[in-house]
Structures are given as structure tokens and as C-alpha cells.
Amino acid sequence: MLSNNSKFNLVQVKGTWVRQTERCQSAQGKLSDAKIYENKSDHGVCWTVVSPIVFTYRVIQSKNILDPKNDTLLWGHVGEEEEELKGTINNSKPVKRFVVIDETVNQLYGSQLIQYFESREVVYRMLPLPTTEENKCLELVTKILEEIHQFGIDRRSEPIIAIGGGVCLDVVGLAASLYRRRTPYIKVPTTLLSYVDASVGAKTGVNFAGGKNKLGSYVPPVATFLDRSFFQTLPPRQISNGMAEMLKMALMKHHGLFELLEAEGRKLLLSKLQSCESDSGVELEDSATASTRIAIETMLEELAPNLWEDDLDRLVDFGHLISPELEMTVLPTLLHGEAVNIDMSFMVYVAHQRGLLTADEKYRIIQCMLGLELPVWHQECTLPLVQKSLNERLKHSAGSLRMPLPTGLGRAEIFHDMIGDNVLCQAYQKWTAELASSGNK
Ligand SMILES: NC(=O)c1ccc[n+]([C@@H]2O[C@H](COP(=O)([O-])OP(=O)(O)OC[C@H]3O[C@@H](n4cnc5c(N)ncnc54)[C@H](O)[C@@H]3O)[C@@H](O)[C@H]2O)c1
Ligand SMILES: [Zn+2]
Structure with missing residues (x-):
């Protein structure tokens, strides 16, 4: 031959x-x-x-994004090297934007957004939608696509804007990745969870056939605009919810962030991560700015080299091994971050049982979680559910479990071996004995 x-x-x-x-x-x-x-x-x-395909996207912090003097919402996605393009677009035709906005966010900020567009003479269409977890399905995507088509946008120069929580950003992302095969879109997260998590990566999606995010694509936005002032209208529970994902990054890879959340967690919750203006005029980075910045940086470090999640060894999966099963079991009583925290709390006990964490480290982590007003135990998180989740996970991870576990405060490793039933049972018993009465759900 x-x-x-x-x-x-x-x-x-x-x-x-x-x-x-x-x-x-x-x-x-x-x-x-x-x-x-x-x-x-x-x-x-x-x-x-x-054929290597390169994705370039910007994650930009900006204050008061809806202030008509702030250029970000219209032009933040245009890099310095493309400034020329901005000039050409500006001169030759009116600026046109299609916006999908979460219904609640529209009630709170819609009039400001209209004022922003009107004062800048933008031709716009705003589409408020009930982007809830229950509605996170293909119908919403189709609705968006029909409206985009009717309004008409220039695929190259008129990015679709999504303003809302993770559901809104995921659904619009999927619509944008389908429209004309890939239309640029912009994410403006308004919840803490979507600010530190859904905004940073490339995943889009909707629920399908009873499965969470079963349909989706890996298409990043052209830009994400981060403005913490949206958090002022969030209920406290939503702030704790987002803090769980920040704590995940702290436990996995940033000792400094852990210490910040441990010492200042309560203050951050109460202030809804708003910065107070310093009167000294000296710009010192406050804990709200520092903690969100570190959460984003650490997340970007983990996502950028693995945008399509080809590598199954992912530290960002910590807290996401048991939580999907738990979330689906108790829907809609637990928010995503809460389920993630219960998963992380259990895994901290597993890590301790395996000798990876000292008793003191375990204690400090659980205290930090309680300080952030996150649940650390749940009666529906039973040993059979834990075992089932880990077995499910094993099926989808090419033969070995790939379990991220903390090996210190702000340090972690991915373990490829299946944990023995002994360790799992002992960890589970201790977890339940010590935390079942923690006062949390
Ligand atoms: N793509 C990703 O990488 C990624 C990452 C993490 C989570 N997600 C997805 O994100 C979703 C969860 O996101 P979420 O926690 O933001 O939930 P969400 O989008 O359901 O928003 C939570 C609630 O807050 C309200 N809200 C939003 N902004 C507000 C504001 N500024 N003031 C007052 N109320 C406001 C919304 O109306 C909603 O009722 C899940 O579907 C999850 O799958 C995606
Ligand atoms: Zn998550």
C-alpha cells in the first residue's frame, strides 16, 4: 500500500x-x-x-454606563486600532443599536437607557423580555431573531446589546451566534453572578429537553461592559449568590481574595459592592473594586486558554460537580450560586478527609461562607445524590473524574482518581453532623 x-x-x-x-x-x-x-x-x-480561529474580545469596566456623556455603551467595543472605523460610521449614517433587556432591569433602568439613546440620536429598538430560568429556551431565541430581522442591523458595525442577568446574556448570545451565522454582540451584566461569571467567557445557551444549557455555542461577545452601579437595585440574596462564584475563584487560586472575602465579606454584602468616594482624593483600591477585579482576572486566566473547554481539567468547575443535579432537584428554591456553595462546602469536607486541608482551614472556609450568607448544607444533597452526580460526571469526562479540590487557602489541584466510597461516606457524615444545624436551608 x-x-x-x-x-x-x-x-x-x-x-x-x-x-x-x-x-x-x-x-x-x-x-x-x-x-x-x-x-x-x-x-x-x-x-x-x-485552521486556527482567533477570538478577540474586551472586558471593560466603566462607571455610570448609562450617563449620556459616557461613550462606552456605543463605542467601547471598538479598539484603538479601529478608531478610524468609528469615525466613518459616525459620519456616514446614524448609529443604530438593537437592545435586548431583562424585563425587571427595563423597569428599573429603561427610561435612563431611552434618555441615553435619545440624547445621542441613536436609532434604537429596545426589546424587554422576561429572561427567567423557566423561560430560558429556544422560543426566546426565535423571538429575538425575528425582532432583529425586522429591525435590520448591519452585521459588521451594529452589535446587538444584551442588558440583564446571566439568563439574558446567555439567550442573546445564542441568538447572536445564530443570526447570519455570527453577529457581534455586547454583554452588559446587571447581576453580580453574571458580572463575575457569565460575562467573562464565551458560552451561550438555553435549556433543552430538561437539561440545563443543553443547547448553546462557544461564541464570545465583542465586548463586555462592567458597571457595578447596577447592583444597587439587587436583592441581598442575589449579591450572596454572585459572591459564591467569587469565593470559588478565591479558594481555587487566590489566597488574597480569600482573605479579602473572609475579612470584608459582610461589608461587601451590605454595601452591595459599591465603592465609597474617597474624600482624600487619593485613589486607593477599595475592597469592592479589588475583589471584583481579582475575581475577573482569575476567571479570565482560566478561560482564555480554554475558551472552548476542550481541556477537561478545569479549576472553574469547582462547586459544579454536584450542584447541577442538586439545582435540578430543588428548582426553583436554590439559586445557582447557592447550589454551587453547597457543593463547595461538601468538597471542603472531602478535601479535609483526604488530608488536603487542615481542620483550621476547613473551619475558616465554612465561616467565610456563612459570613457571605450562603447555605453550606442542604437536606436534598443526599449521599446517593452525591454519588449519582459523581458517576454522571465520570461518564462525561473521558474515563477519569477530574475533581478540583482545595489543597490550602487559595490553592488547588485537579485529582483524577475516583474518591473511595469510604472517604466520601466519612466526609458526608461529618459534613452533615457539623453543618445540618447551621441554620441555613
Ligand atoms: N455563560 C456562562 O458562562 C454562564 C456562567 C454562569 C452562569 N450562567 C447562566 O446565568 C444564569 C444565572 O444568571 P443570574 O444569576 O444573573 O440570573 P438571572 O439572569 O435570572 O437574574 C436574576 C434576577 O435578577 C433580576 N435582575 C437582574 N439585574 C437586576 C438589577 N440590576 N436589579 C434588580 N434585579 C435585577 C432579574 O430580573 C432576575 O429576576 C443561569 O441561567 C446560568 O446558566 C452562564
Ligand atoms: Zn457557576
């Missing part, structure tokens, strides 16, 4: 792409990162195309 392998680079010469082997570089021109591998056999040719 004959076999003949070749690797080709692609070079653009006078508008045409031509294949070139590394040895024979006859034509000069723009070199693509893509490669074509050719394998000839008796049966014919097999071409393998390797």
Missing part, C-alpha cells in the same frame, strides 16, 4: 491563496496560520485542514 504525506502552508498572492510546501517557497505573500495536510493512499487523498 502506497502512502504519501505532505504538509502545505497557504500563501496569498495577488488575492489568491496558494499551497506551498515548506521546502518549495516560490511565491511571496501573506502567510496564513492555516495548514493543509495531504495524505495519499491507494484509496485516494485525505485532506486535513487545520
Whole structure:
């Protein structure tokens, strides 16, 4: 049997792409990162195309994003290298934006948004939707697509804007990834959970066939605009909910963030992570600014190299092994962050049982969780549910469990071995004995 392998680079010469082997570089021109591998056999040719796709997106903090003097909402996605484009767009035609906004957020901030657009002479269409977990399905996506189509947008220069919590951002993201195969979109998170989590990565999605986020895509927004002033209208429970994801990052990889949440957690809750203006004029980073910044930075570090989640070893999955099952079992009584926290609390006991955490470290973590007003135990989180979740997880993780566990305060490792039933049972018994009466749900 004959076999003949070749690797080709692609070079653009006078508008045409031509294949070139590394040895024979006859034509000069723009070199693509893509490669074509050719394998000839008796049966014919097999071409393998390797085409790296680069996603670039910006995550931008901004204060008072709905102030008409603030450019961010309209132009924050345009980088310095594209400033020219902004000028051209500005001069030749009116600025046009399609906005999907969570219904509650619309009640609270809709008039400010209208004022913003009117004062800047933007041609706009606002679509308020009940973007709740129960409604997070394809129908909502279709509704958005129909409205976008009717309004008409220029796919290249008029990004769709999503303003709301994680549900709104996920649903609009999916619609944008479908419209004309991929239309740029912008995320403006208004809950703490979506600010530190859903905003930072590339995932979009809706629930389907009884499964959470079963349909979706990995398409990042062109930009995310972060403005903490939206948190002022959030109920305290929603703040605690978001804090759980911040604590996750602290436990996995940032000792400083853990100490901040441990010492200042309550204060952060009460202030809804708002910064107080310093009268000294000296810009010192306060705990609200520092904690949210670190949460985002650590999250970006973990997501950027693994945007499509090809690597299954993910520290960001801490708290997400048992919680999906628990969330679906008790819907809608637990919020996502609360379920995540119950999962993390149990895993802290597992880590202690395996000798990875000292008793004092375990104690400090649980106290920190309680300080953030997060539940640390739940009666529906039974040992059979834990075992079922871990087995489910095993099925979908290429043969080994890949369990992130803390190995200190702000340090973690991913363990590939299945934990023995002994360790699991002992950890579960201690967890229940010590925390069942914690006063939380
Ligand atoms: N794509 C991702 O990477 C990712 C990451 C984490 C979570 N998620 C998804 O995010 C969703 C959870 O997001 P969430 O916790 O933001 O929930 P959510 O979107 O349901 O919002 C929570 C509630 O807060 C209200 N609300 C939003 N902003 C408000 C404001 N500023 N003031 C007052 N009320 C406000 C909403 O109307 C809603 O009732 C889940 O569906 C989850 O799957 C996605
Ligand atoms: Zn989560």
C-alpha cells in the first residue's frame, strides 16, 4: 500500500491563496496560520485542514454606563486600532443599536437607557423580555431573531446589546451566534453572578429537553461592559449568590481574595459592592473594586486558554460537580450560586478527609461562607445524590473524574482518581453532623 504525506502552508498572492510546501517557497505573500495536510493512499487523498480561529474580545469596566456623556455603551467595543472605523460610521449614517433587556432591569433602568439613546440620536429598538430560568429556551431565541430581522442591523458595525442577568446574556448570545451565522454582540451584566461569571467567557445557551444549557455555542461577545452601579437595585440574596462564584475563584487560586472575602465579606454584602468616594482624593483600591477585579482576572486566566473547554481539567468547575443535579432537584428554591456553595462546602469536607486541608482551614472556609450568607448544607444533597452526580460526571469526562479540590487557602489541584466510597461516606457524615444545624436551608 502506497502512502504519501505532505504538509502545505497557504500563501496569498495577488488575492489568491496558494499551497506551498515548506521546502518549495516560490511565491511571496501573506502567510496564513492555516495548514493543509495531504495524505495519499491507494484509496485516494485525505485532506486535513487545520485552521486556527482567533477570538478577540474586551472586558471593560466603566462607571455610570448609562450617563449620556459616557461613550462606552456605543463605542467601547471598538479598539484603538479601529478608531478610524468609528469615525466613518459616525459620519456616514446614524448609529443604530438593537437592545435586548431583562424585563425587571427595563423597569428599573429603561427610561435612563431611552434618555441615553435619545440624547445621542441613536436609532434604537429596545426589546424587554422576561429572561427567567423557566423561560430560558429556544422560543426566546426565535423571538429575538425575528425582532432583529425586522429591525435590520448591519452585521459588521451594529452589535446587538444584551442588558440583564446571566439568563439574558446567555439567550442573546445564542441568538447572536445564530443570526447570519455570527453577529457581534455586547454583554452588559446587571447581576453580580453574571458580572463575575457569565460575562467573562464565551458560552451561550438555553435549556433543552430538561437539561440545563443543553443547547448553546462557544461564541464570545465583542465586548463586555462592567458597571457595578447596577447592583444597587439587587436583592441581598442575589449579591450572596454572585459572591459564591467569587469565593470559588478565591479558594481555587487566590489566597488574597480569600482573605479579602473572609475579612470584608459582610461589608461587601451590605454595601452591595459599591465603592465609597474617597474624600482624600487619593485613589486607593477599595475592597469592592479589588475583589471584583481579582475575581475577573482569575476567571479570565482560566478561560482564555480554554475558551472552548476542550481541556477537561478545569479549576472553574469547582462547586459544579454536584450542584447541577442538586439545582435540578430543588428548582426553583436554590439559586445557582447557592447550589454551587453547597457543593463547595461538601468538597471542603472531602478535601479535609483526604488530608488536603487542615481542620483550621476547613473551619475558616465554612465561616467565610456563612459570613457571605450562603447555605453550606442542604437536606436534598443526599449521599446517593452525591454519588449519582459523581458517576454522571465520570461518564462525561473521558474515563477519569477530574475533581478540583482545595489543597490550602487559595490553592488547588485537579485529582483524577475516583474518591473511595469510604472517604466520601466519612466526609458526608461529618459534613452533615457539623453543618445540618447551621441554620441555613
Ligand atoms: N455563560 C456562562 O458562562 C454562564 C456562567 C454562569 C452562569 N450562567 C447562566 O446565568 C444564569 C444565572 O444568571 P443570574 O444569576 O444573573 O440570573 P438571572 O439572569 O435570572 O437574574 C436574576 C434576577 O435578577 C433580576 N435582575 C437582574 N439585574 C437586576 C438589577 N440590576 N436589579 C434588580 N434585579 C435585577 C432579574 O430580573 C432576575 O429576576 C443561569 O441561567 C446560568 O446558566 C452562564
Ligand atoms: Zn457557576
